[in-house]
Amino acid sequence: MPHAPALVVGSLLGRLPYGMSSxxxxxxxxxxxxxxxxxxVVAAAAALAxxxxxxxxxxxxxxxxxxxVLLAAVAVHTAGLITIVAVGRADAPVIVLAVLAAVTGAATPPLSPCLRTLWPVLLGDRGAVRTALALDALVIEAVFIGGPLAVAVIVAIAxxxxxxxxxxxxxxxxxxxFAVQPPSRDWRGSARRGRGPSPLVAAGIRTLLIGAFGLGIVFGTLEVALPAFGAERGQPGIAGVALAAIAAGSAVGGLTYGARTGGTSAGTGTASRGAADVRPLYLALIAALPLAVAPLLLADSVLALLILAPLAGLAIAPLTAAxxxxxxxxxxxxxxxxxxxxxxxxxVGGVGAGNALAGALVEAAGWRTALAVACGCALLGAVVTLARRRTLTPS
Incomplete structure (x- = not known):
């Protein structure tokens, strides 16, 4: 795999803004x-777009x-971020900033799905692909550890x-x-008939979307609620540290998941066996998510928040990998x-909804109310996913 390190490094650098921009x-x-x-509103516009x-x-x-596609997207995305800074410093109306954020968000380079589609080409073996997906979830956690910490440092010094x-x-x-590596340049999707089906025709994909949306609401709420927590205590930078602590807990969960599942399906060869192996774990993790995040409501100090934050993240990386x-x-x-x-x-749609909802709730009732509502949304998503669990079978 001569090109794998460059692909991973490129995707890590390119996705680090995922943990910074919002x-x-x-x-x-x-x-x-x-x-x-x-x-x-502005963060939600970027996320929803x-x-x-x-x-x-x-x-x-x-x-x-x-x-x-990647090169065109990153050109628009980069220009958009720079323009937001310039226009924002000129005291532009919020609606202008929201429109710019939407354009910028819509052009976010899709490095995560691109990398995931390359793993079967690079690795071949199903067990190795499963391990790679678990490691990719850890890369994302590195993004959400390093990104917020970088924000905390940059805000403190600049x-x-x-x-x-x-x-x-x-x-x-x-x-x-990432885009100049030969596997990325050479990759082409499987042929479709005519326009071809959308993946949304698969009931299992629709079920997975419900759970992903609930997870996104939690993320989006944390991105607004934790800065509000810090503002109450005169420490706005603590939000970056707390988000990094949540991501660190998630990384521990991802390492555990990768160690447990890395070789379980190697050589089995069938999609049905692979789906059956991971489905119970996915369902358990999605049910655990709101229970893991809810204790953050008890935080009454910065120290308490930083103790509870890693526990809140434990289910996130393994849930994403599964x-x-x-x-x-x-x-x-x-x-x-x-x-x-x-x-x-x-x-990301859930992140946008969480951003907007949390912004309104923080203004009206405080950060705890916003986080409690997010936990309720995640719980509802888990209940619906569990009710639809029979759809999680190969097409």
Whole structure:
């Protein structure tokens, strides 16, 4: 696998802004307007547009390949982040910032689904692919550890706007490194008949979207509620540290998941066996998610928050890895990149909904109310997913 290290490094650098941009946007808009409600609207615009853009980019990639689409997307995305900083510093209206954020979010380079579609090509063996997906979930956790910590440092020594500019530079560098690698340049999706089916025709994909949306609501709420927690105590940078602590807990969960499942399906050879292996674990993890996050409501000090934060993250990486494995199994042939993109769409759409909802609730009732509502949404998503568990079988 001569190109795998460059692909992983490129995807890590290019996805690091995933852990930076939303938090930077919230802190930047609060600094410019003094309103968490306005910050929630702008962050939600970026997230919801990213959610809508991801499956469209995924479908184009399935038809046209990765490199051209990635390069075009990162050009728009980078320019958008820079423009938000310039226009925001000029005291532009919130609606203008929201529109710019939407354009920027819609052009987020879909590095996660692109990398996931390359693993079967690079590795072949199903057990190795499962391990790679677990490791990819850990890469994402590295993003959500390093990203918020980077924001905390940048805000402390410079400003939230500087954080957005750093995110733009990282997105550009990482996407360029990924897109020029031969496996990315050479990859083409499986042929479809005519326009071909959407992965949404698979009931199992629709079930997975419900759980991903609930997880996204939790993420989006934390991105607004934790800065509000810090603002109450005069420590706005603590939000980055707390988000990093949650991601660290998630990384521990991901390592445990990878160690447990890495070799269980090697050589089995069938999609049915793979789906059956991971489905019970996925269902247990999605049920555990709201129970793991809810104790954050008890935090009455920074120390308590930082103690509870890693526990809140334990289920996240293994849940993401199991979800992605199931998505690759239940998606119709020829729709794998688009299926992974829809998973990202549901997650990021939930982030946008959580941003907007939390912004309004923080202004009206405080950060605890916002987080309690998010836990309730995640619980509802888990209940619906469990009720639809029989759909999680190969197409």
């Amino acid at each position: 938090l930077c946007l919230v802190l930047f808009i609060v600094a410019q307007t003094g309103s968490f409600g306005a910050a929630g 990213a959610a809508l853009g991801a499956p469209l980019l995924g479908r184009v990639i399935d038809r046209r390949g990765q490199t051209t 400003s939230p706007s500087a954080g957005l500019l750093v995110a733009a530079a990282l997105a550009l560098a990482g996407t360029l490194l 979800e992605n494995e199931l998505a690759g199994t239940v998606a119709p042939p020829g729709t794998v990149t688009e299926a992974y993109a829809w998973m990202l769409t549901a997650l």
